[in-house]
Amino acid sequence: MNSQSEEDYLKALYHLEMDFDAVSTNSIADYLDMKPSSVTDMLKKLAEKKFINYEKYKGTSLTKKGRLIALSIIRKHRLWETFLVEKLGFGWDQVHIIAEQLEHIKSEELIENLDNFLGNPKYDPHGDPIPNKDGEIEKMNQKLLVELKASQKGIITGVKKGTASLLNYLDKEKVKLGDSVKVIEILEFDGTYIVEINKRKLTFSEKICQNLLLETND
Amino acid sequence: MNSQSEEDYLKALYHLEMDFDAVSTNSIADYLDMKPSSVTDMLKKLAEKKFINYEKYKGTSLTKKGRLIALSIIRKHRLWETFLVEKLGFGWDQVHIIAEQLEHIKSEELIENLDNFLGNPKYDPHGDPIPNKDGEIEKMNQKLLVELKASQKGIITGVKKGTASLLNYLDKEKVKLGDSVKVIEILEFDGTYIVEINKRKLTFSEKICQNLLLETND
């Protein structure tokens, strides 16, 4: 069984991976309002348990195992928030702190019964999608890279149909699904994108940008 | 704010004070499945906070302050149990462990809203009275079935602690909380009770009679 603290770290990791390219020790410390040294200690523990990929000084990312745990906590959090608003009459702005505690209650059956009681809601009171019990979560905003403007970010989720060769190209460039992309600059005269992936600057033609799918957070 | 552990100790103290006159270090250790030395440590801390009266080697008792905290935890415990049974469809015997966690969620407003949502119930699914928010709790005229003599009557209000399996048995026999019981005959040689419930004759072993709680009118 994972501790409350471990669960909060994994959840933080999940949210930070959405918003920023690299998840740094300091960003976690900021997010959780803790000191970076405390974060380092916990990262070691989570790496030991194979919940994250962690290399000293190199930042960190969730493993599949870790992501599933994070999603199960987020599922609980959002179901409880829904309960608090729909059934107990709380305002949408009051429920987060309480759900922060309720999300750690241990009982598979409890959360499935709660889900059914609430009528298997798809979204929480803040409009965020509720992951299902297998950790599947609706992709909120799937966009093409070409739709992004300079400084916007996204996570690579796939390519458009009939463009398998693009996958090969990405592979060769060491770009994988799940990698974060940040638009650095868009060249005006031919629509070329300069982007940053894994701290490397890459150049994508307009055609590539028209076929590369991203998940964004707006 | 008190820790989960402190709250569990205070609740244990409250329950033990009901059943026994003096609350010994060992009885608390037994109840909470901990070592007596750990209990001593915690008793010092609770005494420091003025939640208990404690003198080395002399046993302990709750102060008014401590009793109020214990009752507020018991209130939460029983309201959550009621929620789990009434709204989420859990059985009597499944809810205690989950409520053991839920009772520690911190939010005054949460518990008041839950109380209203449930229609301000007076009793939990085990027939135990729910304290109000001022820590007032109904004192029941409760007896064990084994204390009744032939021809006496009572209303089933619950079972003693740690006898969840008895609840299952009663369920199977279609015996519910609130049912009236009349003692028809007590077999002398093994203490078996023949009782009438809902116009049906049932046979209860002595052990069952030692664990079945009734409300009587004397």
Next chain:
DNA sequence: CGTAATTTTTAGTCTTGTCTAAAAATATAT
């Protein structure tokens, strides 16, 4: 490039809540 600034990790401390082993106090029984 080389130095300065920043980030991250290490080393060591603290608190909470548990434990074991042993000592001290109290209770029981001859």
Next chain:
DNA sequence: ATATATTTTTAGACAAGACTAAAAATTACG
């Protein structure tokens, strides 16, 4: 009443999870 048994407390250890201060690695800049 004294010896024995039981209960309770003390002393010391440990794990989790936080912190501070300082060292080490990385990144940024002149």
